[in-house]
Amino acid sequence: MTVAANPKYIGTRVARKEDPRLITGEGTFTDDVMLQGVAYMTLVRSPHAHARIRRIDTAAAKKEPGVVAVLTGTDLEATGMLPVFIAVPGMNGSKHMPIATDKARYAGDAVAAVVADSRDAAKRAADLIAVDYEPLPVVVDATKALEPGAPIVHEELGSNLVFTYPVKGGDIDKAFKDAEIKVTQRIVNQRLIPNAMEPRAVAAKFEAGELTLWTTTQIPHFVQLIVALNLGLGQNKVRVIAPEVGGGFGSKLQVYAEELLVGYLSKTLGRPVKWTEERREGYLATIHGRDLVENVEIAAKKDGTILGLRIRTVANVGAYLQAFAPGIPTILHAFIIPGPYKIPAFDVEVRGAYTNTTPVDAYRGAGRPEATFAMERIIDRLADEIGMDPAELRRKNFIPPDAFPFNTISGITYDSGDYEPALDRALAMADYKGFEKRRAEAKARGNYRGIGISTYVEICGLAPSKANSALGVGWGGYESARIRVHATGSVQVFTGTSPHGQGHETSWAQIAADALGVSPNDIEVRHGDTFESPGMGVGTFGSRSLAVGGIAVHKAAEKVREKVVQIGAHLLEASPADVVVENGKVFVKGVPEKAKNFGDISMAAYLANNLPDGMEPGLEATVYYDPPNFTFPFGTHIAEVEIDGETGNVRIERYSACDDCGRQINPMIVDGQLHGGIAQGIGQALYEGAVYDDNGQLLSGSMMEYHVPSAEDIPMFNLDHTVTLTNTNPLGVKGIGEAGTIGSTPAAVNAVIDALSPLGIKHIDMPLGSEKIWRAIRAAGEGRR
Amino acid sequence: MGHTVTVTVNGTSYSREIEPTLLLVEFLRETLALTGTHVGCDTSQCGACTVLVDGRATKACTMLAVQADGATVVTVEGLAKNGDLHPIQRAFAKEHGLQCGFCTPGLMITAVDFLERNASPSDAEIRHAIEGNLCRCTGYHNIVNAIRTASAEMRQAASGEAKIAAEVQP
Numbered sequence: 001m002t003v004a005a006n007p008k009y010i011g012t013r014v015a016r017k018e019d020p021r022l023i024t025g026e027g028t029f030t031d032d033v034m035l036q037g038v039a040y041m042t043l044v045r046s047p048h049a050h051a052r053i054r055r056i057d058t059a060a061a062k063k064e065p066g067v068v069a070v071l072t073g074t075d076l077e078a079t080g081m082l083p084v085f086i087a088v089p090g091m092n093g094s095k096h097m098p099i100a101t102d103k104a105r106y107a108g109d110a111v112a113a114v115v116a117d118s119r120d121a122a123k124r125a126a127d128l129i130a131v132d133y134e135p136l137p138v139v140v141d142a143t144k145a146l147e148p149g150a151p152i153v154h155e156e157l158g159s160n161l162v163f164t165y166p167v168k169g170g171d172i173d174k175a176f177k178d179a180e181i182k183v184t185q186r187i188v189n190q191r192l193i194p195n196a197m198e199p200r201a202v203a204a205k206f207e208a209g210e211l212t213l214w215t216t217t218q219i220p221h222f223v224q225l226i227v228a229l230n231l232g233l234g235q236n237k238v239r240v241i242a243p244e245v246g247g248g249f250g251s252k253l254q255v256y257a258e259e260l261l262v263g264y265l266s267k268t269l270g271r272p273v274k275w276t277e278e279r280r281e282g283y284l285a286t287i288h289g290r291d292l293v294e295n296v297e298i299a300a301k302k303d304g305t306i307l308g309l310r311i312r313t314v315a316n317v318g319a320y321l322q323a324f325a326p327g328i329p330t331i332l333h334a335f336i337i338p339g340p341y342k343i344p345a346f347d348v349e350v351r352g353a354y355t356n357t358t359p360v361d362a363y364r365g366a367g368r369p370e371a372t373f374a375m376e377r378i379i380d381r382l383a384d385e386i387g388m389d390p391a392e393l394r395r396k397n398f399i400p401p402d403a404f405p406f407n408t409i410s411g412i413t414y415d416s417g418d419y420e421p422a423l424d425r426a427l428a429m430a431d432y433k434g435f436e437k438r439r440a441e442a443k444a445r446g447n448y449r450g451i452g453i454s455t456y457v458e459i460c461g462l463a464p465s466k467a468n469s470a471l472g473v474g475w476g477g478y479e480s481a482r483i484r485v486h487a488t489g490s491v492q493v494f495t496g497t498s499p500h501g502q503g504h505e506t507s508w509a510q511i512a513a514d515a516l517g518v519s520p521n522d523i524e525v526r527h528g529d530t531f532e533s534p535g536m537g538v539g540t541f542g543s544r545s546l547a548v549g550g551i552a553v554h555k556a557a558e559k560v561r562e563k564v565v566q567i568g569a570h571l572l573e574a575s576p577a578d579v580v581v582e583n584g585k586v587f588v589k590g591v592p593e594k595a596k597n598f599g600d601i602s603m604a605a606y607l608a609n610n611l612p613d614g615m616e617p618g619l620e621a622t623v624y625y626d627p628p629n630f631t632f633p634f635g636t637h638i639a640e641v642e643i644d645g646e647t648g649n650v651r652i653e654r655y656s657a658c659d660d661c662g663r664q665i666n667p668m669i670v671d672g673q674l675h676g677g678i679a680q681g682i683g684q685a686l687y688e689g690a691v692y693d694d695n696g697q698l699l700s701g702s703m704m705e706y707h708v709p710s711a712e713d714i715p716m717f718n719l720d721h722t723v724t725l726t727n728t729n730p731l732g733v734k735g736i737g738e739a740g741t742i743g744s745t746p747a748a749v750n751a752v753i754d755a756l757s758p759l760g761i762k763h764i765d766m767p768l769g770s771e772k773i774w775r776a777i778r779a780a781g782e783g784r785r
Numbered sequence: 786m787g788h789t790v791t792v793t794v795n796g797t798s799y800s801r802e803i804e805p806t807l808l809l810v811e812f813l814r815e816t817l818a819l820t821g822t823h824v825g826c827d828t829s830q831c832g833a834c835t836v837l838v839d840g841r842a843t844k845a846c847t848m849l850a851v852q853a854d855g856a857t858v859v860t861v862e863g864l865a866k867n868g869d870l871h872p873i874q875r876a877f878a879k880e881h882g883l884q885c886g887f888c889t890p891g892l893m894i895t896a897v898d899f900l901e902r903n904a905s906p907s908d909a910e911i912r913h914a915i916e917g918n919l920c921r922c923t924g925y926h927n928i929v930n931a932i933r934t935a936s937a938e939m940r941q942a943a944s945g946e947a948k949i950a951a952e953v954q955p
């Protein structure tokens with residue numbers, strides 16, 4: 001089974017099926033779900049980053065008019081613990097209850113819940129709850145958290161160390177002994193706040209023994225599973241619906257406290273309950289991303305040949321382990337650090353640490369941006385030390401195209417790759433050769449101009465279930481799809497993926513349309529309702545939806561097509577090998593005038609009185625697809641910046657990228673994914689960063705202090721693509737959801753450092769805001785005087 | 786209770802008795818069940834709640850419903866006329882100017898107001914105009930394209946109307 005030789009819809013810019021409802025205000029997001037007789041939940045959150053809860057006095061709150069219930073952690077233990085889906089070897093897991101019982105471990109940790117007739121009443125009552133806290137010493141910095149004598153976040157664990165995760169290959173000691181040059185760089189990959197534009201929300205009702213729960217999630221089936229298990233309900237009695245979801249980027253890739261609480265409260269109170277996050281609350285209580293400190297050392301020859309790489313990383317996981325947190329700085333980071341390069345020796349060790357901060361988990365790219373950033377910064381540092389062109393240094397170390405499948409020094413197998421064409425196209429788009437002239441012109445203006453390259457390889461398509469299991473991931477990496485053709489010929493695709501902006505309704509329709517020989521307009525794609533989809537869906541994260549879920553759709557469509565061919569051959573009295581299915585018609589090759597309509601075939605499948613002998617009636621297929629490997633997209637991103645010599649303000653003047661995600665289903669959607677990803681990566685490079693004070697107070701606690709890039713901060717993008725198919729799946733697709741974020745951050749930072757390199761500046765930690773740059777320029781200027 | 790406001794929303798006049806503290810965005814979403822207008826922040830930063838109040842793009846989270854007494858409000862639900870999409874709606878779809886669609890109503894409304902005042906904007910002017918509307922999905926590239934496309938279409942339609950008007954002159 002492979003993609004049709006001449007696909008009609010795959011590879012074309014089909015208009016999105018999602019858009020008509022979203023541009024007219026008809027889409028229903030979770031907070032738009034209005035339930036009769038609903039009560040509102042508000043959570044009381046600890047203002048202290050670390051404090052023992054001595055006593056909670058709820059008497060006054062209970063008397064407030066309109067209050068339905070006031071509950072503390074001990075009242076709510078029946079909700080069970082929040083899940084962690086990954087266990088790396090030797091991991092010290094944390095006990096994580098939806099409402100803290102003994103102590104608050106970060107500012108924002110929930111300590112009580114109020115349910116009332118109105119939001120205002122709930123808030124007023126929450127203000128009346130008196131919590132007697134005993135403040136404890138606080139640790140915010142992960143490195144300090146691992147030092148002896150640091151305050152311990154989870155006393156029962158004895159230390160803040162979550163795990164020590166080594167990944168090694170080759171002879172690292174020899175590499176450093178043989179090195180003609182060694183470069184070391186400490187890199188801070190700062191903490192980010194995801195800021196999906198839609199705040200989280202949950203609504204639930206419990207009727208006739210059945211719980212229906214609407215939630216802003218990327219993984220409705222996992223929410224269903226955990227809610228059912230924790231609340232002691234049959235999975236058949238828990239319907240989770242992810243309606244329109246307004247962006248996720250990993251921040252909705254959790255089973256959150258509020259989902260368990262709203263489910264539990266609507267069940268026990270016998271009344272619908274709703275909770276909507278306020279943005280400031282989200283800054284505290286929705287997961288953060290990144291937050292690694294890496295010490296990176298590279299060993300090389302003077303001609304640029306890389307001999308080895310040694311990295312020591314400390315990852316801040318925050319106060320509790322969240323669903324996928326243990327896998328981010330480990331599996332998704334350490335293994336992919338080598339990127340597109342041949343690296344003979346490799347030694348990485350990642351330590352995770354609990355701190356008194358908001359939990360950290362997946363944020364777009366999740367581990368891979370950190371890996372690429374470390375690699376691409378050290379490559380530029382090496383290029384600078386040996387006086388080699390950064391593009392040529394990369395080219396020299398690329399894995400050659402004839403080396404695939406390629407086993408990396410970190411122990412994974414790259415499916416396919418051809419890195420030089422992407423580099424060359426990006427260099428051409430960026431007019432790399434003409435850059436020095438532009439640098440000189442900027443200098444004449446009193447400005448600093450720089451160009452920065454990043455070449456990356458990332459991991460997508462998470463993942464083969466057996467590989468997942470070997471890595472400690474506690475759930476399979478398959479995806480499901482069901483295709484139902486009704487008697488009249490209308491087609492429904494049910495997918496286990498859960499899109500929140502990625503356009504699966506369109507792309508999956510394109511895939512199914514090509515297999516079924518009908519138009520995408522005749523196909524309806526439904527997702528995000530656990531009572532409609534196949535029994536289990538894994539969900540949308542890690543750029544896995546197409547390479548796993550899209551393939552499940554393709555395979556289900558191929559099965560249905562096969563049955564259409566069989567029925568068609570029977571009705572046309574021909575051999576199945578001669579039957580053609582296209583443009584909604586089924587006919588014998590060469591005799592299109594004697595065609596049956598697609599609807600005639602589906603009708604025959606349900607009339608069932610004239611089917612081939614032994615054929616089951618009906619026309620539908622369900623597939624659970626488990627891929628044999630991950631996929632490894634790659635590309636080159638090049639940023640060109642100009643820094644105002646007076647203010648230190650950085651502007652991206654030109655942005656060029658050539659990405660290779662294998663076959664594209666809808667090039668318009670591919671480019672859109674890249675645009676958004678690049679903007680987020682530029683956000684990390686130049687603008688964004690969560691800041692805590694030493695007491696664990698989040699200083700960047702709202703959109704006023706945390707700089708989410710606006711249209712004025714972001715340039716237009718020049719995009720190009722190469723297409724290197726993967727043979728991991730029959731469509732040759734790889735994934736594109738996170739590539740932009742992975743490629744862009746190092747490109748932008750490398751450009752800024754390149755601009756400042758004439759001043760002798762070697763590295764500045766992100767975000768590269770104007771004040772920091774201005775200070776660096778001044779310091780360098782003074783240094784020279 | 787006790788405050789009665791009368792607001793014309795998308796061409797229909799509504800009189801409702803409301804709390805004086807009710808925000809305009811809450812009035813639209815909860816009192817009138819017009820949920821196309823969204824709430825994305827609590828600091829007037831995101832622009833998801835933008836609606837037209839007497840023709841000007843306004844963040845509906847920054848205004849009390851009582852302040853809108855007597856005003857004419859247009860929300861995303863009122864952009865299409867008699868089933869015909871507004872050019873900005875068509876352009877957002879055509880240019881892939883939306884992904885999750887959460888920011889989209891606010892951005893389209895801001896663009897409608899802006900294009901009223903600047904019929905042929907430069908890209909820089911477009912970016913400046915939408916700087917108060919955050920989008921986390923699109924990187925703005927296709928939003929800028931969409932607003933440029935809409936402006937071209939609206940100019941063409943306007944010149945077409947002018948031509949028709951000139952032709953029917955005696």
Ligand code: FES
Pocket residue numbers: 823824825826827828829830831832833834835844845846847
């Ligand atoms: S809701 Fe964010 S500006 Fe109004």
Ligand code: FES
Pocket residue numbers: 197246247501882883884885886887888889919920921922923
């Ligand atoms: S389309 Fe998702 S926030 Fe703009």
